[in-house]
Amino acid sequence: MNKKKTFFLKGAKIIDPVQDLEFFGNLLVRNGKIEQIGPDVIESEDIKVVDVSGLLVVPGLIDMHVHLREPGEEYKETIETGSMAAAAGGFTAIACMPNTNPPNDNSGITRFIKERARTSGKCKVLPVASITRGQKGQGLTEFGDLIDAGAVAFSDDGLPVSNPAVMRLALEYSLNFNTLIISHSEELALSADGAMNEGAVSTRLGLKGIPAAAEEIAVFRDIRLAELTGARIHIAHVSTAGSVEIIRQAKARGVRVTAETAPHYFSLTEKEVEGYNTLAKMNPPLRTERDRRAIIQGLQDGTLDAIATDHAPHSSLEKECEFQLAANGIIGLETSVAVGLETLVRQEGFTMAQLIRLMSSNPARILGISGGSLAPGMDADITVIDTEASFTPARDNLFSKSCNSPYLGRKFKGRPVLTILGGVPVFDKKGFF
Numbered sequence: 001m002n003k004k005k006t007f008f009l010k011g012a013k014i015i016d017p018v019q020d021l022e023f024f025g026n027l028l029v030r031n032g033k034i035e036q037i038g039p040d041v042i043e044s045e046d047i048k049v050v051d052v053s054g055l056l057v058v059p060g061l062i063d064m065h066v067h068l069r070e071p072g073e074e075y076k077e078t079i080e081t082g083s084m085a086a087a088a089g090g091f092t093a094i095a096c097m098p099n100t101n102p103p104n105d106n107s108g109i110t111r112f113i114k115e116r117a118r119t120s121g122k123c124k125v126l127p128v129a130s131i132t133r134g135q136k137g138q139g140l141t142e143f144g145d146l147i148d149a150g151a152v153a154f155s156d157d158g159l160p161v162s163n164p165a166v167m168r169l170a171l172e173y174s175l176n177f178n179t180l181i182i183s184h185s186e187e188l189a190l191s192a193d194g195a196m197n198e199g200a201v202s203t204r205l206g207l208k209g210i211p212a213a214a215e216e217i218a219v220f221r222d223i224r225l226a227e228l229t230g231a232r233i234h235i236a237h238v239s240t241a242g243s244v245e246i247i248r249q250a251k252a253r254g255v256r257v258t259a260e261t262a263p264h265y266f267s268l269t270e271k272e273v274e275g276y277n278t279l280a281k282m283n284p285p286l287r288t289e290r291d292r293r294a295i296i297q298g299l300q301d302g303t304l305d306a307i308a309t310d311h312a313p314h315s316s317l318e319k320e321c322e323f324q325l326a327a328n329g330i331i332g333l334e335t336s337v338a339v340g341l342e343t344l345v346r347q348e349g350f351t352m353a354q355l356i357r358l359m360s361s362n363p364a365r366i367l368g369i370s371g372g373s374l375a376p377g378m379d380a381d382i383t384v385i386d387t388e389a390s391f392t393p394a395r396d397n398l399f400s401k402s403c404n405s406p407y408l409g410r411k412f413k414g415r416p417v418l419t420i421l422g423g424v425p426v427f428d429k430k431g432f433f
């Protein structure tokens with residue numbers, strides 16, 4: 001067991017969206033728990049003082065959509081390296097998707113993931129179990145068993161549940177456990193063999209496109225099924241303007257739907273694919289500027305509840321090849337804060353509190369886990385961000401085992417510099433401890 005720490009964070013700007021707090025002040029951690037926060041909390045002599053003046057102290061970030069690749073593809077990422085990448089990105093909790101090899105469709109694998117994460121000790125790892133056995137889209141998994149083992153939600157992510165009757169059954173079943181179904185919304189009959197967004201750019205490049213409708217039809221279907229069953233549905237990686245509008249209307253009529261998007265969908269467009277750049281290949285694909293604007297609007301007005309990275313490590317073997325053959329997905333854990341600061345805060349005028357709500361408080365609420373706040377009594381899961389630090393992601397400064405990122409070499413301003421998990425510093429860029 002890690003020894004819990006007692007210390008005093010001094011002179012930071014502290015933001016807690018849940019308590020609606022934003023002030024310059026101090027924070028006292030005792031035995032791994034937050035004991036006091038406020039402008040007037042006073043240090044006592046026997047406690048270690050950590051001077052974080054000029055920096056931002058926020059609740060530990062939570063990424064509800066990550067691929068850790070273990071078991072089965074440890075050459076891309078392991079639970080250990082993924083947890084370290086998460087800590088370096090400011091995350092104290094991540095939810096990992098079940099499409100490993102074998103997939104996480106039984107309690108043995110769920111327990112294995114929890115155990116590996118505990119040994120590495122860098123980040124809370126919350127397994128998402130598969131909805132169907134073997135992710136084959138047919139028979140349901142043992143939800144109760146998987147929840148007992150530590151599963152926090154259910155998804156066949158990587159693949160949709162194509163049969164609507166199976167999805168309906170899964171939603172009905174989820175009600176018995178008050179658990180969450182996460183929808184990877186994709187109509188495979190429309191997206192098959194597609195390599196990028198369908199439109200002018202795909203035509204010019206001679207690549208088969210994936211129409212926005214392939215996502216929107218599936219988003220609408222799963223929302224209607226949630227409405228039919230009264231169950232909760234969470235829409236993963238929203239990428240199109242049409243999906244945002246479908247979710248907005250569903251929320252307005254009271255459907256129990258939440259949704260996430262990823263940093264690449266609000267910062268990049270299909271233009272990145274020009275030159276057949278496989279680092280811009282993902283599923284769903286990067287869309288148009290109009291879609292990007294709609295995603296930002298959705299984040300602004302609360303239609304989209306969360307930012308999740310969809311961290312998807314692949315080796316250079318799977319990316320340095322013909323575009324059509326290249327694997328889908330990019331890593332995102334270590335660039336998410338930088339991209340959020342640049343696009344949402346600096347360009348679009350979001351407040352820091354809004355960004356932290358999208359990256360911590362809302363994911364905690366959706367997953368039904370503790371976290372996302374700095375209220376006294378909570379685990380001291382804390383992220384310290386230097387909004388002025390220069391940061392250029394590169395192969396040699398990322399902790400992930402893979403480096404498939406379209407942001408490599410791009411100059412950013414702002415990054416996490418200290419991540420504290422249960423009072424223990426797990427990432428300490430500047431040697432505070």
Ligand SMILES: [Zn+2]
Binds near residue numbers: 158
């Ligand atoms: Zn997915």
